[in-house]
Amino acid sequence: MSEIPVTPLLDTVDTPSDLRKLDQSQLRQLADELRAEMISAVGTTGGHLGSGLGVVELTTAIHYVFDTPRDRVIWDVGHQAYPHKILTGRRSRIRTLRQGGGLSGFTKRSESEYDPFGAAHSSTSISAALGFAVANKIAGKPGKAIAVIGDGAMSAGMAYEAMNNAEQAGNRLIVILNDNDMSIAPPVGGLSSYLARIVSSREFLSIRELARKLARKLPKALHSAARKTDSFARGMAMGGTLFEELGFYYVGPIDGHDLEHLIPVLENVRDAAEGPCLIHVVTTKGKGYGPAEESADKYHGVQKFDVITGAQAKAPPGPPSYTSVFAKALIAEGERDPTICAITAAMPGGTGVDSFGAAFPDRSFDVGIAEQHAVTFAAGLAAQGMRPFCAIYSTFLQRAYDQVVHDVAIQNLPVRFAIDRAGLVGADGATHAGSFDVTYLASLPNFVVMAAADEAELVNMVHTCAMHDSGPIAVRYPRGNGTGVALPEVPELLEIGKGRIVRQGKKVAILSLGTRLAxxxxxxxxxxxxxxSTTVADLRFAKPLDVELIRKLLISHEVAVTVEEASIGGLGAHVLTMASDEGLIDGGLKLRTLRLPDVFQDHDKPELQYKEAGLDAESIVETVLKALRMNSVGVVEEVRA
Structure with a gap:
């Protein structure tokens, strides 16, 4: 949907070593060409746009100043790494982003030596960079570790846990805080950039270190007072008191788009003899592309789009998304019950909590990238008589598993978990796939775990969650649109642990959980x-199992197959355990389990991912025929002795 731009200077750069051959005066042109190339590429493939546009100059400067890949650059989340990929030998494949067999939308160790650490979840960069820096320090190897963190990732506690431990890295650790939403600093101009350049200079660092040495010789009270005065003065001028207290030398804020200021600061910090340093860089998300600058949220992640107009490709009209169905169902519950509230962790739009928040602002909470806090906060609300829905993607709920166990399950608190993006997720790949929630939740005492087969069932399950006060309960549902079934005008209260027969047969039983029902x-x-002749059952519940229904199906059918879009250890494992406990396996029962394979599947179109996983109709049929020792046309094969 876009023409490939003319990029004569960028065409000479394949790797950062080529970049470092350029004169600094050429970098402005290079950055402009890099931005144009990224816009064109993402216009063709879709993907994350705004974050990468905001770090074009920063990416250029980092690879110009530092000796990558010996110096390790670790991008937090990876949303902003597209310019990095273009400059590190992957430009020829940049228009394969997020396509089957193409480049990952995030950093990936197996993809390039310039991706030393894979990332797609936030707030991991400082911890990882600290590991690289300390390893180099212990081994006596050269090389810095540079963590680039932004896009709200500083709202997660893990970033501060890492910084609290960072002094051990000495001057080998550099953290670049990419402040792209103005949440920390006010707009900055030439004066603050000039101040940052001065305080990062060797002369200033040398004077400051001399002052420190002199202060140490003063009486303890005077030494303490001098240290506080220095920290307070610099904090008042530049906002770095918090980072100084965590052991970092703070530089900033500086304009992340001004290469004339940015490069000298990076060079000064690179050559500094002091300990870990934090550079506060202020950037504009979507910089250089009008539509993305004007609407940073809508252009954070995009479909294919027209570069000239900014218009994104629209999906053909169809059924509503599961997320929007959940949001409307939750609003309906909120209208009925004033104790219903919603919590999400930095994903209000992605989970539909923004819609609930528009209707009930006092009962909607976005806690930032802090899933652990979100779960325990919900537990506290539940303990005090509220009915909280904790809406978190399956892949992100993994980050709060201890809180789910310790703060919710052990105390048997009625927290309702709305688990979006359950199952495979297409272009976002393994890092965002909701593969494990059935396994990690259904193994917990006190938990009820449901999976919606379609959007009508999701409405019923949201209502069932709202009415369930005897312990924790979860409902999982996938990314994307529903099947087009009519939504119930009045939601049904489901009996806990009871499934349903969707189709009656005699010989084969398919026991489905979730949207693989189709x-x-x-x-x-x-x-x-x-x-x-085939029976199809929608079990609805992974826990508690509908033991009566399952027993009946296993006894009355020659072959039974469980089907779930979840990892090993989920529904199939629970059904096998139940069959074993009840002695059903001893009778020669043919029971097979279909689930996600024991691998991390790469990004691709969802339908191809499910085919690869063996969870499409043809794979179910093949499994039944093999169990019956029949070939593809239904003829019994000869069995060798």
Whole structure:
């Protein structure tokens, strides 16, 4: 949807070593060409746009000043790493971003030596960089570790845990705080950039170190007073008191788009003899592309778009998304019950909590990138009589598993977990796949775990969550749109632990959990056509199991297959355990479990991912035929002795 821009200078740069051959006066042109190339590439593939546009100059400066890949650059989250990929030997593949077999949308160790640490969840960069820096220090190896953290990642406690430990790295650790939403500092201009350049200079550092040495010789009270005066004065001027207290030498804020100021500061910090340093860089998300600057939220992650107009490709009209169905159902519950409230961790739009918040602002809470806090906060609300819904993507809820166990499950508190993006997620790949929540939740005592087969079931399950006060309960649902079924005008209160028969047969039983039900029904059509009468059950609950229904199906059918879009240890494992406990396996039962494979699947189109995982209709049919020792046309194969 965009023409490839003319980039004569960028065409000469394949790796950072080529970049470092340029004269500094050429970097402005290079950055402009790099920005144009990124806009064109993302216009073709879709992906994360605003964050990368905001760090074009910063990326250029980092690779110009530091000796990458010996110096390790670790990008937090990875949203902003597209310019980095273009400058580190991957430009020829940049238009394969997030496509099957193409470049990852995030940093990935197996992709390039310039990606020393993979990331797609936030707030990990400082901890990882500290590890690299300390390892080099112990081994006596040269090389800095540079963590670039931004996009709200400083709202997570892990970043501060790492900084609290950072003094051990000495001057080998550099943290660049990419402040791209003006949440920390006011707008900055030439004066603050000039001050940052001065305080990062060797002369200033030398004077400051001399002052420190002299102060240490003073009586303790005077030494303490001098240190406080220095810290307070610099904090008043530049806002760095917090970082200084955590052991960092603070420089900033500086304009992250002004290469004439940025490069000397990076050079000064690179050559500093002091301990860890934090550079506070202020950037504009979406910089250099009008639509992205004007609407940073809408252009954070984009579909394919027209570079000239900024218009993003629209999906064809269809059923509502599961996220929007959840949001409307939750609003309906909030209208009925004033104790209903919603919590999310920096994903109000992605989870639909923004819609609930528009209706009930006093009962909606975005706690930032702090999933651990979100879960325990919800537990406190529940303990005090509220009915909290904790809406978090499956992949991000993993970050709060101890809180789920310790603060919710052990205390049997009625926190409602709305688990979006359950199952495979297409272009975002393994880091964002919701593969493990059934396994890690259904193994916990006191938990109820549901999976919606379609959007109507999701409405019923939201209502069931709202009415469930006897312990924690979770409902999982996938990314994307529903199946197009009619939504109930009045939601049904589901009986806990009870499934339903969707289709009745005699020989084969397919026990489905979640939205693979549609593929299970397709498989039943194929099997029926082969003369294999098939029952399809929507179990609804991974925990507690509908033992009565499952027992009946296992006893009355020759073959039973469980189907779930979750990892090993989920529904299939629980059904196998139940069958074993009840002695059903001893009778020669043919029971097979279909689940996500025991690998991290790469990004691709969702339908191809599910086919690869063996969770499409054809794979279900193949599993049944193998269990019956039949070939693809339904003829019993000869069994060798």
């Amino acid at each position: 593929e299970a029904l397709k498989a039943a059509d194929i099997l029926d056509a082969k003369g294999l």
